[in-house]
Amino acid sequence: AQSVAQPEDQVNVAEGNPLTVKCTYSVSGNPYLFWYVQYPNRGLQFLLKYITGDNLVKGSYGFEAEFNKSQTSFHLKKPSALVSDSALYFCASHSGGYQKVTFGTGTKLQVIP
Amino acid sequence: GAVVSQHPSRVICKSGTSVKIECRSLDFQATTMFWYRQFPKQSLMLMATSNEGSKATYEQGVEKDKFLINHASLTLSTLTVTSAHPEDSSFYICSARDLQGAAGNQPQHFGDGTRLSIL
Numbered sequence: 001a002q003s004v005a006q007p008e009d010q011v012n013v014a015e016g017n018p019l020t021v022k023c024t025y026s027v028s029g030n031p032y033l034f035w036y037v038q039y040p041n042r043g044l045q046f047l048l049k050y051i052t053g054d055n056l057v058k059g060s061y062g063f064e065a066e067f068n069k070s071q072t073s074f075h076l077k078k079p080s081a082l083v084s085d086s087a088l089y090f091c092a093s094h095s096g097g098y099q100k101v102t103f104g105t106g107t108k109l110q111v112i113p
Numbered sequence: 114g115a116v117v118s119q120h121p122s123r124v125i126c127k128s129g130t131s132v133k134i135e136c137r138s139l140d141f142q143a144t145t146m147f148w149y150r151q152f153p154k155q156s157l158m159l160m161a162t163s164n165e166g167s168k169a170t171y172e173q174g175v176e177k178d179k180f181l182i183n184h185a186s187l188t189l190s191t192l193t194v195t196s197a198h199p200e201d202s203s204f205y206i207c208s209a210r211d212l213q214g215a216a217g218n219q220p221q222h223f224g225d226g227t228r229l230s231i232l
Contacts, residue, residue: 032217043119043206043223044157051218090156094217100147101208101221105156 002027002093006104013081014112021076021107023091032094033074035065037087038106044090050074061085081111115141117209119224127232128199134192134227136207142187143209147221148180151204163190197231204228 003026013019025031032051036044048059050067058064065076076089091104116139124132136146144165149157161171161182169182179201181193190209194201208221 034220036220036223041204041226041228043117043225044208044221045223046220049218049220094221100159100162103157108154 002095002102004091004093004102004104006089006091006107008107009105010108010110012110012112015083016080019078019081019085019109019111021089021091021109023074023076023104024072025074025091025093026072027093027095027102031074033065033067034092034094034101035059035063035074035076036090036092038090039087047076047089081109083111083113085109086111115139115209115211115222117143117207117222117224119207119227121227122225123228123230125230125232126197129196130231132194132197132229134194134205134207134229136190136192136209136224138188138209138211138222141209141211141222143190143211144187145210146184146190147208147210148182148190148192149206149208151206151226157206160192194229197229199231202229202231 005024034049035047038044047063048057050057055067063078089107093102118137120135146163148160151157160175161169163169163182163184165184165187171177184190204226206226208223
């Protein structure tokens with residue numbers, strides 16, 4: 001069975017500082033890992049994904065994530081946070097076929113001006 | 114990019130009313146669509162997986178007769194909340210996966226959600 005964990009309900013960071021939103025996973029086989037962002041009263045938007053290849057993946061809006069197989073982690077990072085980055089972030093694991101996506105519980109990112 | 118249109122964005126209605134929510138893939142064919150429910154400050158709860166031309170697969174604990182799903186074409190899935198009650202008030206989100214996404218290595222495409230409020 002797949003599972004994705006986001007240990008922090010909320011992360012607060014000052015504008016301009018680096019940010020990290022944590023995610024760990026437990027999946028069988030090769031993981032397909034994704035990060036999505038949700039703004040208030042909106043659906044989810046795709047940020048980035050790891051399928052294979054380089055462990056550091058870059059995505060939209062300056063975000064990146066590092067896949068760490070030994071620590072089973074896929075933390076989301078950004079070198080310099082913006083107030084507009086404040087949103088709800090979901091880590092997710094996809095699988096092939098018609099199987100469902102497994103979402104983490106979400107982390108609310110608050111960037112303080 | 115792939116766009117999913119969800120309509121309506123907000124519904125306020127009386128208890129006992131049935132409400133239909135539409136989810137359309139605008140520029141791709143979606144063989145599979147997913148319906149989620151999201152409670153305040155919580156993650157998405159998958160309600161059902163909708164496959165074009167076949168019956169939806171419901172998650173455990175989701176009432177099939179309460180939440181009717183129809184996926185009659187490759188671009189449209191509908192969720193009907195029958196005889197809605199205040200406890201059905203929630204944020205409902207659909208997502209769609211195109212043919213390339215069946216392998217799991219492509220992102221899902223989400224609608225903007227429907228805020229359902231039952232008085």
